[in-house]
Amino acid sequence: MKGAETTAASVDVQWLSSCGHLRLGSDAVHVWRACLDQSPLQLNNFQNTLDDDERSRARRFYFSRDRQRFIAARGILRSLLAGYLGTVPNSISFIYGTHGKPALAAECGADAIQFNLAHSHGTALYALTRGRGIGVDLEFIRCDLKVEQIAGQFFSHSEIIALGALPPSVREYAFFLCWTRKEAYIKARGEGLSIPLDQFDVSLIPGEPAALLNTQPDSDEAFRWSLLNLTPACGYAAALAVEGRDWTPSFWQWPRHVIER
């Protein structure tokens, strides 16, 4: 990974507005931030771009706010992909991996763009690149979690020790740093929870760079992936996992809304 935005301490970046043609170079990673609370008109436009499977998923949400955010998340995904591919949003087709990771279908140029998305509390992050695995995770930082208990259940031995050694005032934030880094990595791999969460270690100390420290049983995995801490908005933790190290991130704001949280 190149550029100035490579450490946890230095990713308080400017989210740029897009204009014109979207171009993704071979060593580029574009991260898009979007607000999922869209106007009824925009939602209607997004809904018209979804396929049957997405519409059927949307209908299954119990709460209308969740349904609308799903429609917005998929509508924005389609619009972004169409912008890079030079096509229209409703022509995009997805395929899904064994554990549910979406990817472009062969007819869209399956190898053209790899992407991943995450959404939490009305905000979404989209990460796009070419020719390398990618995963992103985003969590709204909740104050009602028993973080030590959850860490004891899901984190690795080293992570539990590192978390416990931190002052209580930063432990909750560190928990979310750890959680989003672990999740971004398993989302990049696309294998879901078939990767045991306690079989790899990530960094979690606030202010230190995001890193995949150890992986078992294959220690080479730790060298194959790089992690980046993201700060999409106040009150959120987020992380990006990308295959390889020779990539440059840039950060973009979905144009229709400015996030002020």
Ligand SMILES: CC(C)(COP(=O)(O)OP(=O)(O)OC[C@H]1O[C@@H](n2cnc3c(N)ncnc32)[C@H](O)[C@@H]1OP(=O)(O)O)[C@@H](O)C(=O)NCCC(=O)NCCS
């Ligand atoms: C589904 C999963 C990918 C994450 O779910 P989540 O955190 O609820 O949701 P996120 O917002 O991060 O991501 C959802 C998006 O990831 C994508 N996705 C789905 N399955 C995926 C997979 N196996 N790999 C990568 N991405 C996936 C989809 O685009 C999905 O969005 P959609 O609504 O458009 O379908 C899965 O990893 C999971 O359930 N993890 C368990 C959570 C956990 O225990 N984490 C412990 C961390 S310490």
